[in-house]
Amino acid sequence: MSADFLVPGESVVKERWKITKKIGGGGFGEIYQGKDLFNHHDVVALKLESSQTPKQVLKMEVAVLKKLQGYDNVCNFIACGRNDVYNYVVMSLVGRNLADLRRSTPQMLAGIKAIHTVGFLHRDIKPSNFAMGKNGAQTRKCYMLDFGLARQFLTASGELRPPRPVAGFRGTVRYASYNAHKSKELGRHDDLWSLFYMMIEFLTGNLPWRKIKEKEQVGDMKMNCDMYGLIKKLPPEFKLILDYIKTLDYYQTPNYKQIEQWCKAPIKRKHVRESDPYDWEKGCGDGSLTTTTTTTPNLVPDGVKEKCNSPFTGSPVELGSAEKDGVSDEKENKRKDRRERDAGDAHRPPMHPDSKLRNKQTRRAEQNGKHSNYKNSQASIYKPSDAEHIDKADASCTKFINEPDMDSEQSGDHVLNLQNIELEEAANHGKYPKHGHVTSHSHVTAHQPPPVLGVEHVDLRKQSNVDLDKLMNEIDSLKVAICDMKDKRRDSRPASDERSKSRSNSSGEKKSETSSRKRRKSKERKKSSEQADQRRTILFDGAGTSNGSPSSKHRHAPTGGVSEDFAPKFAPHRALVSTESNHSSCDNQVIHLYPQPPPGRAAKICVTAR
Numbered sequence: 001m002s003a004d005f006l007v008p009g010e011s012v013v014k015e016r017w018k019i020t021k022k023i024g025g026g027g028f029g030e031i032y033q034g035k036d037l038f039n040h041h042d043v044v045a046l047k048l049e050s051s052q053t054p055k056q057v058l059k060m061e062v063a064v065l066k067k068l069q070g071y072d073n074v075c076n077f078i079a080c081g082r083n084d085v086y087n088y089v090v091m092s093l094v095g096r097n098l099a100d101l102r103r104s105t106p107q108m109l110a111g112i113k114a115i116h117t118v119g120f121l122h123r124d125i126k127p128s129n130f131a132m133g134k135n136g137a138q139t140r141k142c143y144m145l146d147f148g149l150a151r152q153f154l155t156a157s158g159e160l161r162p163p164r165p166v167a168g169f170r171g172t173v174r175y176a177s178y179n180a181h182k183s184k185e186l187g188r189h190d191d192l193w194s195l196f197y198m199m200i201e202f203l204t205g206n207l208p209w210r211k212i213k214e215k216e217q218v219g220d221m222k223m224n225c226d227m228y229g230l231i232k233k234l235p236p237e238f239k240l241i242l243d244y245i246k247t248l249d250y251y252q253t254p255n256y257k258q259i260e261q262w263c264k265a266p267i268k269r270k271h272v273r274e275s276d277p278y279d280w281e282k283g284c285g286d287g288s289l290t291t292t293t294t295t296t297p298n299l300v301p302d303g304v305k306e307k308c309n310s311p312f313t314g315s316p317v318e319l320g321s322a323e324k325d326g327v328s329d330e331k332e333n334k335r336k337d338r339r340e341r342d343a344g345d346a347h348r349p350p351m352h353p354d355s356k357l358r359n360k361q362t363r364r365a366e367q368n369g370k371h372s373n374y375k376n377s378q379a380s381i382y383k384p385s386d387a388e389h390i391d392k393a394d395a396s397c398t399k400f401i402n403e404p405d406m407d408s409e410q411s412g413d414h415v416l417n418l419q420n421i422e423l424e425e426a427a428n429h430g431k432y433p434k435h436g437h438v439t440s441h442s443h444v445t446a447h448q449p450p451p452v453l454g455v456e457h458v459d460l461r462k463q464s465n466v467d468l469d470k471l472m473n474e475i476d477s478l479k480v481a482i483c484d485m486k487d488k489r490r491d492s493r494p495a496s497d498e499r500s501k502s503r504s505n506s507s508g509e510k511k512s513e514t515s516s517r518k519r520r521k522s523k524e525r526k527k528s529s530e531q532a533d534q535r536r537t538i539l540f541d542g543a544g545t546s547n548g549s550p551s552s553k554h555r556h557a558p559t560g561g562v563s564e565d566f567a568p569k570f571a572p573h574r575a576l577v578s579t580e581s582n583h584s585s586c587d588n589q590v591i592h593l594y595p596q597p598p599p600g601r602a603a604k605i606c607v608t609a610r
């Protein structure tokens, strides 16, 4: 019995991403592989979270993933959205995670540095939150995943947020820093502690608390652990790293460069080259991966079991034994969980699919947030032992959120307010500059009218600091980009046999089609620039007098302006300005335009003027 959100081979998300297989189910959501029906059947990953779950983490995930666009070691954001059942994010697909592969590189450190650079802490650094790329050159790149537990530690102006005296436990027990166990506010150094634990586990195949279930007990063990004893057989740089991270506190910016150098030193010493194959490229991994004949020196020090691989290099690893004895216990426990849950399901009366979904969500909520009403609410369906089992199963790899409400925690003048982050119908089509002045998202959605999602409404006319001309130009370029995008989509849609035959039969026709497209495009551009002039006039004439016009149910722009007189094709029924804080500037203006939808559809465009 399955309560999965989607069915591989059948489900299509947003009429665009066809689900091809389920990759896995994490603590918070389900991950699927899919193909993009609009875009050359590109392979993508979709992460889903129930829209009913009390702890919604996908918003944070999307917010951080978007901020990280353009950095290495991070998946490409493609789109996000939501419906009544689930919230989803679409991103580039990566390969197997490091919990499976037991291999790491300084790239993980680069990923951590990147997220700190954009003002966030990851707070759930662990092997399964890093994965190798899927195809071609990407197979040698390590990607950081899962920003659901991230927290902004820098204000929009780049200042450190003051630490809270008490901040509940957040993270995964096995890799959480000691500070997390003490419910202290986590800082950049805590992500590094988690990385350090990971590296020790990779190299020695163990952590003393690996099999311990109780969070508190693991915390005690971390406090009393002889860390120097634990790393004594590892490369000497481990001691340097340990000495160094022990000196760090919430306020200090870690010297990532220095740590990187320490990470790379053993690699250099053993003459391992960047181009040397990874463990799995040497035939230990799954058959789909490249195999090469090059050998890599083994960096595992004498006395450390051969099955443990180096976090720095591609030193050989016995994947089989590692699977049995190493971090992949995590995976095995998850599998066991599932098996036992399924076995339990067999004795239960059949349920409505919706209730199955809810039960799964509640179980997850219990696992993650330990909601006290779980057993009561489920008592009629599940035996208490189910909940207990899930609760206790490999607790050291269980992710926890014991914090106050995330949205309120994040709110404030100078930090990312999650209430302002929309799981909007947004898509990044790769056309826009990653760190540029304008980022734009547009996506056609079947829901209408588009919901107003907690965006601060500001009357444009009262915003003296909005450069209207610049804004209009940006909107114009966005419109042009949309035209291009529409053309591109039209091109990439699978043509019917007949159409493609006739196209291939006549190159002349093809040419004329292209030139007619060009003509259409230039016409649209011209039209759009005329419209821009028109709008400018309207704006400066004190737009908004038509506010609340009864002629259209969408004509209720609270901004008091700009809504009515856009040209028909892109006429927005809403124009909003909000101040979105981010780490680089306090007064970024975000303009959300909701164009009038074509019949039966609705579309929304967001222009971020930076």
Ligand SMILES: Nc1ncnc2c1ncn2[C@@H]1O[C@H](COP(=O)(O)OP(=O)(O)OP(=O)(O)O)[C@@H](O)[C@H]1O
Pocket: 023, 024, 025, 026, 027, 028, 029, 030, 031, 045, 047, 075, 091, 092, 093, 094, 095, 096, 097, 124, 128, 129, 130, 131, 145, 146, 147, 148, 399
């Ligand atoms: N873009 C992706 N491409 C391929 N696989 C992915 C992708 N994102 C996630 N995965 C796989 O799904 C697993 C779980 O993903 P993720 O950590 O984001 O979910 P989660 O629900 O937060 O899980 P957990 O609670 O275990 O941390 C990852 O370890 C990875 O193997």
